[in-house]
Amino acid sequence: MITILIAGDHIADNERISASIIGGTELTTCVICARSGIEAQRVIESRIEPIDLFIVSIKLRDQSGYRLAEFIRKDHRYRDTPILFVTNSSPSLAGFSEMTTYQSYKKHHYISLPITRIDVQSKLGLYLEQIISNQGKRNSAERxxxxxxxxxxxxxxxxxxxxxxxxxxxxxxxxxxxxxxxxxxxxxxxxxxxxxxxxxxxxxxxxxxxxxxxxxxxxxxxxxxxxxxxxxxxxxxxxxxxxxxxxxxxxxxxxxxxxxxx
Incomplete structure (x- = not known):
């Protein structure tokens, strides 16, 4: 089972992302939605089962998505876990060097607003094979x-x-x-x-x-x-x-x- 945490203020966007994910894979998927950075942090701290992918809005009501990403990376379980940032701006535009830096890492990418099914599914596809591989290693009976x-x-x-x-x-x-x-x-x-x-x-x-x-x-x-x-x-x-x-x-x-x- 793949577990995904979505952190975003807007319920409609969260629902569109969730529906696009579930409709884009035949794998059993658990999607958890948080409407603030603090709520997302509580989920991360309290959850025993690992999260396989984070989808984080750049602009949360209580903090920036980058700050939440820093919190995620401090947990050694999630140092290499992929993070998709949701933004209404393109990282290729001038003035977004911070986002470009994040995208330069293989474990970071972005989803553009407005949410479209093809965009969400294509970005999920970038990491799906690695997520499945990591789960296989984690669940190996010989481990x-x-x-x-x-x-x-x-x-x-x-x-x-x-x-x-x-x-x-x-x-x-x-x-x-x-x-x-x-x-x-x-x-x-x-x-x-x-x-x-x-x-x-x-x-x-x-x-x-x-x-x-x-x-x-x-x-x-x-x-x-x-x-x-x-x-x-x-x-x-x-x-x-x-x-x-x-x-x-x-x-x-x-x-x-x-x-x-x-």
Whole structure:
């Protein structure tokens, strides 16, 4: 799934851009719209799953689009993430050296006002192949992450991670080969460290690996148990996260599986 954040004051322009994006690709696309720079910053700071493309209006109600771009680049996750600036001026015109500088980088370009479907789709096309390639690398089952835990350091293969649980400000990572306790790390930190689209939060205290999920059983009114191979410890799924878990699992497996009714 491709995730795109649009930051712009005008609802109509945001809707045209969103419709052009969704209509221009067969890939599953999540479009998030923010109507100010501050709102966009809050989305970026609170979001665990990575954003693949930013579309930013040059003139926001509370700050310039360039300032928001600087904020985005300070987050090391987004140093190379493409940014499309929305402007009613051409970067080729005199007096727009700042925009020309931005465009000189491969990760920056612009969309001209008024919004047209062909312009949006052509600019998206510049980065689509790279976005898909980056997602493939991020979600590779063979990818490994280095973790520091209570007994030292270990290189964990993402494929072998079953789930993670936060306990008393520490986080336990349960894998096919054993359990590792990471000190002074919250669940959000672990999800960010693993950085895999199939490793998802499923409860306020748990995150699970969709690749290893074998089944779900209802435990209580709003709680389900996830089952994994070679794991006897419980991993809980709350009703808040169950729909997302179901959606991603189906997308991953492309096979039928019986899930409990919500």
């Amino acid at each position: 490994a992450v280095q973790i520091k835990h209570s007994k030292g350091e270990t290189l964990l293969v993402v494929q072998e991670i079953l789930f993670a649980e936060v306990q008393n400000k520490n986080c336990r990572i349960i894998t096919l080969s054993g359990c590792y306790e990471v000190l002074n790390k919250g669940l959000k930190d672990i999800i960010f460290m693993i950085s895999d689209d199939y490793f998802l939060r499923c409860h306020k205290s748990f995150a699970l690996n969709i690749r290893q999920l074998k089944g779900i059983e209802k435990a209580e009114r709003r709680i389900w148990n996830a089952s994994f191979p070679s794991a006897q410890e419980p991993c809980l799924i709350s009703s808040t996260y169950l729909p997302k878990i179901m959606e991603v699992y189906r997308d991953f497996s492309r096979t039928s599986m019986t899930f409990p009714a919500e």
